[in-house]
Amino acid sequence: MNKDDPQITSPMIIAHRGSSKESPENTLSAFQLAISQGADGIEGDFHLTKDKQVVCIHDSNTARVANTKLIVKNSTLAELKKLDVGYWFNSTFKNEKIPTLNEVLEILPSDKKLFLEIKSDPDIVPYLLSILIDSKINLNQLVIISFNSRILRTIKQQKPELKTLFLVSLKTFNRIKLSNFLVKKLLNKLEDISADGISTSISNFLNETYIHQFISKGYEYHLWTIDNEKIAEQFIKIGVNSITTNTPKIIKQIKYFQ
């Protein structure tokens, strides 16, 4: 609850790929920086390796963040661990390695969330679940997110305690297309896969009426990616559950969090 306006519940501020404006995305440095800046949680992208390890990297190959192109699903953890995924961002991050899911869980403080995005094929699910269960992490700290509704359905069937959010990009929708028809379609999808909510990109056409159609049906509404304080304030007033940002330091400075 916000002290200035008790009607407003402050959303969680989630660091997109860690504090990725100031450090190399999806690295332990980026996650630790976000936590030190007061983010309520971190968001990371996960893939399955050839030897069935779960690793944190956005793309399906390493070309953008390392000087060698390896396809993640065709490479072993040992091969991936040889790569430097920090130098491309800034030489001070030289020798940063691709983290495993376990390494990310190990640095997650008990009062912080991990928004765990599954980027790979559905065959990751059993490996991912067994890591989460063996890690003894409090399942309340985890939010499983994916653009793949089949993956979310399977996760919910196998581990109903895990919170799941269906990711939807609104980029291609204009005012007409972002219509009640789409809301209805998405509500049906959330029900079908037993998701706890939806997480959408921001859009010029996204407004309170639209968001409240989900909230009034009992679903959570989360948003990505907002780095601008004014835009963040606008959606805090609407009452979204979380805002994912590349710059948690800046968003945490706005008045609702002071």
Ligand code: G3P
């Ligand atoms: O939080 C959802 C968001 O991370 C999805 O987009 O491409 O950054 O993984 P992307």
Ligand code: CA
């Ligand atoms: Ca992501």
